[in-house]
Every structure is written in C-alpha cells, then in structure tokens.
Amino acid sequence: MLVRRVIQFAAAAAAVTSTLPLEPAFAQEAQSALPASLHQQLDRQYERVIADLIRITETPAPPFKEAERAALFADMLRDAGLADVSIDEEGNVIALRPGSAEGPVFVVSAHLDTVFPEDTPITVTRDGDRLMAPGIGDDSLGLASILAWVRLLEANRIATRQPVLFVGTVGEEGAGDLRGVRHLFTKGAWKDRIGAFLSIDGTDAGRVVHAAVGSRRYRLAFNGPGGHSYGAFGIVNPMAAMAGTVTGIYAIDVPGEPKTTYSASVVSGGTSVNAIPDRVVLEIDMRSGDPAELGKLEQGVLAAAEAAVAQENSSRSTRAGQISLEPELIGDRPAGATPVDHPLVQMAVSASQAAGFRGRLDDSSTDSNIPMSLGIPALTIGSGAGGGRSHSLAEYLAIDRDRFVAGLSVGLAVILAQTGGELP
C-alpha cells in the first residue's frame, strides 16, 4: 500500500512510490502523520525520548568542541541498531542505513553544537510539561528524534528504497558558520552522492523552512597610529573612519523583497578617555534570500568602509601614520531555496498539517543553507510541540505527551515518504 494513502498527503508526494501496510485513517485521539501502528510505537517511545534528550543535553557541545557529544551520539546510533557509524574529518557523526536500491542518499540530520560556552552549567530540570536546559530544543531534540526514528525503522525492519544517511553535524551555530554541513557537501566522502537533505532543527513541527537566508558577516578593523588626546590632536582617528563607515552603510538602499538587511551590530575600541585609539573594530551582519542582492550589499558595505578611511586620511594629519582598513569575513552562509511546489516541501507541509500543526512555510538560516545554495532539494523542519527562549539560559521545551509525539511523527513521515519505506 502506498504511504501516501495512509498519511494523507498523497497528491504532493509524487516522488513516493513505495509501500507501507494499509491502516485505517489514523485515530482521532492522536493526530499523526503516520499509520496508527507506527504512531502507537512512537508513543511508547515517549519516556525513552525524554531520557535520551536529557542525556544528550547534559553532554556539553560548545562551539568547536562537539567531540564528546559526537561520541555519545555515535554510540546511541549503534545502540539504536545501525552498524555503519563513524565520525568524519570535520567531526560530524555519519551513520548509513542502506536502501533496497542503489543511488543517492537522503540525509537526515540534526546539529550537535550549541551556542553555549564551555563553562555553562547544564542540568535539565522539569516543571510540569516543560523540560528546561540550555540547548534542549536547539538541537538536542533533533538528535533524540533521529534516535527514536532509527529504533522504529529497525524494530519494524522497514526497508527504504533510498539509502538514508543519518548525520549529526558540527558547527551549525554562529561562528561555526555551517562548517559541518559545508564539509559534508564539499569535502566529505558522501559529497557527490546526496540526493536530498532534511535538517531536524527547532521545536516547532509546524514550521517548514524551505528557503535559506544567506548571510555575510564582516569584522572591520580600523587601525591608526593612536596618541595622546591633547598632545597628538589633529592626527587621524580610526573612530572617525568607523563612524563614516556606519553612516555610509545606513545610507544603502536594500530591497524589501527579497528581504535584504544589514546591521552594524558590535563595536569596540580605545582604552582610555585621554587617548586617541589605535584600533576600532566594527562587526556587520548582512542577509538576503537572494545571492545577487547579498553580493551587491556586501560590495556597498566594503565600499563605504574604504571611502570612510580615505576621507579620514584626507581630513586629518597622517604625520604619525594613516588609517588602514582590515576587513575579515567572519560569516558566510549562502542563500538558496527549495521551490514551494517541490514534492519534499509539499510532503512536509502535508505531514505537518496531518499531525495537527500549521505547516507554514518560512525562511531561516540553518544547515539547509548549504544544499539549497547548491540546488539540492533540502528542508529544515522542527520536531516537537513547541518551546522557546532558544539561545538563552532559559531555553525550554514543551513535552505535553500527545502533542510532543505528534510533533515527532512529522519527520518520520517525511523520511518514509521521501525514501519509500516498506515493511518486510
């Protein structure tokens, strides 16, 4: 029987040709994107998923130091039944579940890293229907969801036509700059054999991220000779060059559609009120869904900085030295999108709605930026019943049982539909 008949998003899932046993329309009391038997199995995993979540969350994975959590996740994937589990050169956990047919793999990933520094105390606490801890939703939930799905696939000996590559990526957050997924698609062993990509990220199974907002981030350092505020008055000041740069940037026109933005976000410089500083550093964030607009904006920002530096060098004395500009690219996430009418998008929207969620389309900056920018079909979806305060110490996750299990059902339904899952 076709998966699509069961999980009610047949029309969109044109690519899906494989079969799962027919089930009656799923039970009213538990909305799901899955056949009732699978849903019930998922429900019976609830306590186990919570236990996995706590174990993963309490294993630290600060930026650039994901190794401990990676080792744990690899072991948990083996325990869940996968034989071929390894850690690649970049630190990503890679686990292959072979398909019944040859061909490109479907990647199902979640990210290992958190935004929290090494010394952040992380203990999961529970308050009613909330689990609380830094990183619990972003993205421990994604990792724990993958483990539950692997256990179900193994327990039911579900064969997929397409091989599935389960991946725990490093470096999704901030300065990590998508280094894990970037490695996967540009250098890793699987780089030319990935047919589609699904990232499980966030706590909202009602949000289907089909578009990647690209970003370019710069740290602009303005260096100068510096000197005594009174004795050296009249020499060039890097502060004035920085100010001219900010003013220049904020005069740039950007389109509202595709939404294109900039922000002069962080500044620092100088050590004492009685000294002309010798260095001022400014951090700029630029984003757009359109690579061409992003490139135009980037050129405008760099041109504004160069003009401000030239202006300062011609306005004041350079007898002690000139102002120089030292631009450093500190973030580079490419833009891209998977078309709204692509089956992967439509399946995800239908699965989300079948499970009782809104299934709304959105854009964001996630691991999917890399495949989307390469033209490889990709999506990011959440896997839960909600949560909040992501990236803060007050991060929490809603774990009301029915909604939580419904949230878990969405990703598995997308995997089955995409890869053509069949019972033996």
Added chain:
Amino acid sequence: MLVRRVIQFAAAAAAVTSTLPLEPAFAQEAQSALPASLHQQLDRQYERVIADLIRITETPAPPFKEAERAALFADMLRDAGLADVSIDEEGNVIALRPGSAEGPVFVVSAHLDTVFPEDTPITVTRDGDRLMAPGIGDDSLGLASILAWVRLLEANRIATRQPVLFVGTVGEEGAGDLRGVRHLFTKGAWKDRIGAFLSIDGTDAGRVVHAAVGSRRYRLAFNGPGGHSYGAFGIVNPMAAMAGTVTGIYAIDVPGEPKTTYSASVVSGGTSVNAIPDRVVLEIDMRSGDPAELGKLEQGVLAAAEAAVAQENSSRSTRAGQISLEPELIGDRPAGATPVDHPLVQMAVSASQAAGFRGRLDDSSTDSNIPMSLGIPALTIGSGAGGGRSHSLAEYLAIDRDRFVAGLSVGLAVILAQTGGELP
C-alpha cells in the same frame, strides 16, 4: 644672606626677602639650586630617598583606594619630624610645618594615587641606573622628595616665614578627577588660607608647568530598543546615532591658540553580530587652556549628539522604541594659569636652570589646575633626573646619582625662596 644670592636666581625672586647663610658658588661637580652645604646633605640622603621610593611604590594606591599609602606617608612625615600630621575627610594627608610669621600657607604637595588597578603586581626592580615599577615616578618620587626636604628642614632647623602645608593628595589621576586637591581648595579646613601651591609631579625637574589645560569628559550612552538583525531590520540603531555624533564632533572647528582639542576615545556596544544593539557608549575628551573655548566646544559636542539622535529617530522606524541620549559628565578639570612673569614661575625656572636642567615652561593637567582656576599662584614641577613610560607597567625612573640629586634640589630651592627659609 639672601637665598637669591646663593641660588643664582635673584632677579626673578622678587618676593623672597629671607636669608640663608652665605655659601661659595656651588661646586662645579654637582650642579644645584641649593647652597653647597644643603646640596651635600641632600646627596647624603640619596640612598634613603631610594629606600623611601621603593617602600612607597610597593604600597599600593589604586584609584579611589589610596588609604594604605596615605597611612604610610603620614607615618613617614611624622618620622621625618613633623608633629601635626592628619588625614582629611577626602583622604588627603595634611602636615603643617608652622612658619615664623602668621599668614596664608604655602602648599607643597604630591599625589598619592596611581593609575594602576588594585590587582596590579608592583615590585620595584633595578637595572643599572634605572628603577622600574608602575607608579615609581608618577608620583612616588614626589612623595619621597617631600620626605627628603622635610628631613633637611628639620635637621637644619630652618625656619620659614610662611607656614608650609605638606600634602599628599588623593584622586589626581583619571577618574579621580582631582578630587583631593579640589577638596583642599573648596571644602577642607585650609581652603581659605592657601597663598600659593606647588605640586611635585613627574620625573623631569626641567619642566615647569605654569598653565592648566582644562578638560571636560563625557560618556555618551545611546540607548535604543535593539532586536534581531534580520527580523527587526528597519528599526533605529544606536550605532548609527553614535556614528553621526562622531562625524558631527569631527566637523567642529577649534582654535589652535589657545590650543583646544577633542577626542572620540573609547567606544563599546552590542553583544552579537546577529543583533541590533540596544546600547552603544562613547567616551569623549575635550581640552583647552581657555575656559570659554572649552565651554563652546562642550556645547558643540552635546549639540552634535542630540542632532545625531534626532536624525536617527527620523530616519528609521521607532515602532519598537526611540533612540535616547544619556550624557554623563565623567571628568571636569578647570583651566587656568599662573602668569609667566609671576615670581613663583620665574623662581622655578631659575632653580631648574641653576641645577642644570632646561627650565622650560609647559602646560598640563595636574593638581595645579584647581588653584590656577581659582587665581591662586600655582606650579607643577618634576623632581628627578628623568624617566619614562608613565601610566604603563614599564614605567621607570633614572637614578644616576648626581643628576638625581640635582633634580631633588630644585623643589627645595623653590620652597626656600617662596617661604623665606632661615637658619636659626
């Protein structure tokens, strides 16, 4: 015999009428501003002054925490022979040496505080003719010089007509904002009984600071709503208001004479490259020898900040809140001068030159700013043979014996000439 015949700056010291015993012109091998017998006594104190210097320097006196060094200096003044030593409400050490006549006192001061924070390790080391430690010249040397002079005055039972008030001031540096000397002249017990003022500060006995550069310092905080760099794009950014302020300030014209200066010196704001900051803070230094020019500049700077804030509030959306300006005056040192032809200035120049130094006139911002701004004759002179790297951890002091003792002779000569020193 008149002091002026001995120390060779008679013509300038018109106010000096008292006597010291006649001595032959001082020895060629040791230039001095003093009669040979006093110079020889000063020379015999060399090792003692070095020991005092080390003891004082290694007793910490960070900003606003001068109490330990103050207690030490008070004890050392008592040991040097003064009976009337106390610490005033502000923390200044005050020691009266009565004069033979009634009348206003002559203040001879050095400052207790250093620029170094509480946890700075301070150990004096010696490398040939250099003593090295943070604060050793600025202003441990001033304090040690005063102790040497008091011992000489006491040992020779020199009576001065005018009473001398020896003072160790707090808060000369940076944020201390001259609070010690300000208290002395505006609130302390002696505030209406000070006839003239001498500050011993710095390591160069060839520099006679007769003019006080005034300064006004502001911390300008620009506050706004802040938000996500992408999601909240379009709202006002305090960074842009700060930038407009810097640009506005650097368009202000100031006169070269009296020298008037400004500096945008320190800036900080923002926490993450992906967030519009909610606060940016800018520190501005303004200086002038002319109070009117300084006031005009201050108005210009504040007007530039207000205009930049208004500009930002009218350029971008204030739906989440407006940019507001929070100016804080963090430094206020009044300008002033003691006329070049004033006897105190001329005596100091002559004494410096008699001791083999250049005796050049200069302006600066020191404890003398306060009396100069009040029209009370005041000077700041150094008391050594040189040094360098003041305000840095690499600060050092030249202690080549002959030059060092010659440097010490200058201040004592000025005291004797100013107060009319007589042997019994």
